[in-house]
Amino acid sequence: MTNNKKFYTVMQYDVIVIGSGPGGYVAAIRCAQLGLKTACIEKYSTFGGTCLNVGCIPSKALLDSSEHYHNAAHTFKTHGINLENLQVDFGQMVKRKDEVVAQTTGGITFLFKKNKITSYQGVGSFVDKNTIKVTKADGSEETITTKNVIIATGSKPSSLPFLKVDKQRIITSTEALNLPEVPKHLVLIGGGVIGLELGSVYARLGAKVSVVEFMDAIIPTMDRSLSKELQKVLQKQGIEFYLGHKVTGATSDGNEVTVTFDSPKGDKMELKADYCMVAVGRVAYTDGLGLENIGITVEERGKKITVDEHLETSVKGVYAIGDVVRGAMLAHKAEDEGTFVAELIAGQKPHINYNLIPGVVYTWPEVASVGYTEEQLKEKGVKYKTGSFPFKASGRARASMDIDGFVKVLADQATDEILGVHMIGPRAADMIAEAVVAMEFRASAEDVTRMSHAHPTFTEAIREACLAATENRAIHI
Numbered sequence: 001m002t003n004n005k006k007f008y009t010v011m012q013y014d015v016i017v018i019g020s021g022p023g024g025y026v027a028a029i030r031c032a033q034l035g036l037k038t039a040c041i042e043k044y045s046t047f048g049g050t051c052l053n054v055g056c057i058p059s060k061a062l063l064d065s066s067e068h069y070h071n072a073a074h075t076f077k078t079h080g081i082n083l084e085n086l087q088v089d090f091g092q093m094v095k096r097k098d099e100v101v102a103q104t105t106g107g108i109t110f111l112f113k114k115n116k117i118t119s120y121q122g123v124g125s126f127v128d129k130n131t132i133k134v135t136k137a138d139g140s141e142e143t144i145t146t147k148n149v150i151i152a153t154g155s156k157p158s159s160l161p162f163l164k165v166d167k168q169r170i171i172t173s174t175e176a177l178n179l180p181e182v183p184k185h186l187v188l189i190g191g192g193v194i195g196l197e198l199g200s201v202y203a204r205l206g207a208k209v210s211v212v213e214f215m216d217a218i219i220p221t222m223d224r225s226l227s228k229e230l231q232k233v234l235q236k237q238g239i240e241f242y243l244g245h246k247v248t249g250a251t252s253d254g255n256e257v258t259v260t261f262d263s264p265k266g267d268k269m270e271l272k273a274d275y276c277m278v279a280v281g282r283v284a285y286t287d288g289l290g291l292e293n294i295g296i297t298v299e300e301r302g303k304k305i306t307v308d309e310h311l312e313t314s315v316k317g318v319y320a321i322g323d324v325v326r327g328a329m330l331a332h333k334a335e336d337e338g339t340f341v342a343e344l345i346a347g348q349k350p351h352i353n354y355n356l357i358p359g360v361v362y363t364w365p366e367v368a369s370v371g372y373t374e375e376q377l378k379e380k381g382v383k384y385k386t387g388s389f390p391f392k393a394s395g396r397a398r399a400s401m402d403i404d405g406f407v408k409v410l411a412d413q414a415t416d417e418i419l420g421v422h423m424i425g426p427r428a429a430d431m432i433a434e435a436v437v438a439m440e441f442r443a444s445a446e447d448v449t450r451m452s453h454a455h456p457t458f459t460e461a462i463r464e465a466c467l468a469a470t471e472n473r474a475i476h477i
């Protein structure tokens with residue numbers, strides 16, 4: 001007698017997420033909220049990935065501490081507050097940063113328990129598309145099965161092929177968050193977001209900071225007006241820039257680093273410093289995943305996993321999100337993609353508007369941007385109008401002595417729809433949310449001008465820039 005019954009393997013999980021950064025942990029929580037049986041594998045002993053452990057959170061903790069010191073040293077006197085014997089206790093600053101990280105990563109442990117997500121500590125790798133092996137720190141292995149996999153393994157700092165990062169004197173952002181002392185002279189290779197943020201920390205604490213950047217502008221992907229203004233402000237704060245200069249080497253004798261570079265005219269130059277931070281971007285991380293076991297290949301440049309518009313890889317049921325796939329390497333982009341894939345697996349029809357993912361630089365003043373830059377609009381041949389408002393004309397900014405910077409609004413010439421908002425100024429990182437909301441609802445510049453903005457607030461500058469864009473009728477300039 002033949003048995004015609006089909007046998008199905010019972011999968012332990014509906015979804016296994018590999019990696020617990022902002023992409024992975026948000027994906028896991030959203031999957032669990034949607035009733036999917038979910039596990040998350042993390043190779044490190046704490047959850048939260050780059051962002052919580054060695055990225056967004058610790059850098060912002062040090063940025064805040066150094067900003068307090070900088071204000072105490074430079075602006076308190078004008079506010080009528082006199083301090084004597086002001087000193088930096090750098091050890092305490094780093095300790096507080098570590099406490100913030102511990103609280104934040106601990107929060108993810110709590111959220112996983114609350115949402116009944118099973119966590120595995122170890123390196124996750126594919127045996128086949130439904131079977132994941134977890135290799136733990138002690139070498140033991142466990143195999144788990146699943147219907148779907150979300151790869152959220154993030155990224156790691158990249159370097160230049162001829163540079164040896166010794167992690168002592170020639171460092172990446174990870175070591176820059178844990179230095180034993182404030183450098184006397186820090187050379188930054190790269191004038192992008194991560195370098196400038198950490199460079200600001202040490203410049204505020206008294207280090208000489210020199211930036212050597214290959215491009216002719218810092219933060220080169222943002223609107224050029226922002227990079228020009230940020231450079232001006234950072235120069236006032238004492239940071240020196242070598243733009244258009246090409247680094248050719250960096251060597252350390254254990255105490256001193258020599259960075260060599262060519263000027264735009266080809267002159268050979270060098271800087272000597274006690275630390276050199278290589279901040280030339282990040283590269284997708286897929287080591288040890290065993291992608292070859294299921295036939296997934298990575299792009300030659302950037303090592304990113306190729307995905308379709310649903311963030312699905314070439315293998316059905318295997319998705320990838322966050323820094324490991326195309327697009328901006330930002331925590332909130334990773335989070336949005338985590339939610340997107342979870343909802344997709346649960347049968348919903350989610351949506352991400354990649355054009356409206358804001359970008360922020362947490363220097364002071366802060367820089368924030370959403371939508372098209374002026375350069376992009378010119379390239380696309382879109383007819384647009386501009387409205388700007390400087391913070392020096394804002395009562396709120398004068399009250400807090402934060403008068404550097406401006407808000408710039410780009411709106412469609414014919415329809416007045418807001419196409420891009422670019423700002424540098426106090427609390428720009430928080431203010432950009434207003435622009436994102438307005439643009440998600442496809443507001444016109446005039447729509448924003450007709451909405452009440454509390455006075456006095458920094459956000460009035462957005463309304464004024466919209467007024468300037470609408471009919472050149474800003475009130476306060």
Ligand SMILES: Cc1cc2nc3c(=O)[nH]c(=O)nc-3n(C[C@H](O)[C@H](O)[C@H](O)COP(=O)(O)OP(=O)(O)OC[C@H]3O[C@@H](n4cnc5c(N)ncnc54)[C@H](O)[C@@H]3O)c2cc1C
Nearest residue numbers: 019021023043049050051055056124154322323329330331
């Ligand atoms: C100094 C610095 C400051 C930053 N500041 C900001 C900021 O202010 N705002 C912002 O939006 N972004 C910021 N970023 C970028 C942000 O941290 C990343 O975009 C974000 O962390 C990407 O999230 P992810 O989930 O894709 O990956 P990650 O956060 O990199 O997480 C990936 C996780 O996967 C784990 N993993 C990898 N392989 C395996 C495996 N095989 N098995 C198990 N686990 C594995 C890793 O250990 C890691 O925990 C900053 C980055 C740095 C370095």
